[in-house]
Amino acid sequence: MNERLILMGVIGKPHGVRGLVRVNAYTADPDALAEYPLSDRSGRRFSLEWLHGNVAQLSEITARGNRAITDRSEVEKLTNTELFAPRAALPAPDEEEFYLADLIGLKARNEAGGEIGSITAVHDYGGGTSLEISPGGLLVPFTxxxxxxxxxxxGHVTVAPPVEVVVPS
Structure with missing residues (x-):
């Protein structure tokens, strides 16, 4: 899997005894998650069909076709499995919009145009998004x-970090 993968959702807890599962979708429209080709980190492929709310029927996509997962024990083993889609499967963003994953790898420049590093990660722990710039592991609020x-x-961003952030020279 050389293509850039985008985290689209996470398989949650089982719902009932017939293999249904709660799924947390990270798409703007949760129903849209079912439209993407989904896989886990190891490349195991899945499809899902929404039944109600955030409850879905999962199927594993194999060489022989789709195999519905109807056993609660099997679904329990999938709890907290992250679901990814290839970046190419996502729609193009509108003008002045972008996917956070597209920031990774961009050069970071200071306001004078000097290069200070590259964006190596985008973090969002609920208090606001931040960019990690390496070398040095500089964290800058993404505002x-x-x-x-x-x-x-x-292929670049301009960074004007707050005075509290010390930029290595």
């Missing part, structure tokens, strides 16, 4: 004030 320019096409 318009701290990152005033994002130019995906040119």
């Amino acid at each position: 318009r004030a701290a990152v005033p320019v994002v130019d995906i096409a040119a």
Whole structure:
């Protein structure tokens, strides 16, 4: 799996005894999760059919076709499995929009245009998104004030970190 994968959802707890499962979707429209080709980190492929709320019937996609997972014990083993889709399967973002995953690998420049590193990770722990810039592991809040320019096409962002953030020279 060389293609960039985007985290789209996570398999949650079983629902009932017939293999149904709760799924937490990270898509803007949770129903859209069923439209993507989904796989886990190891490459095991899945499809899902929403039944109600966040409850779905999972199927594993094998060489022989789709195999519905109807056993609670099997579904229990999938709890907390992350579901990914290839970046190419996602729709193109609108102008002035982008996927956070597209930031990884971009060069980070200071306001004078000097390169300070590359974005190696995007973190979001619930209190706001931050960008990790290496070398040095610099963490910068991903706000318009701290990152005033994002130019995906040119392959860089401009970083104006708050005074509390020490930028290695």
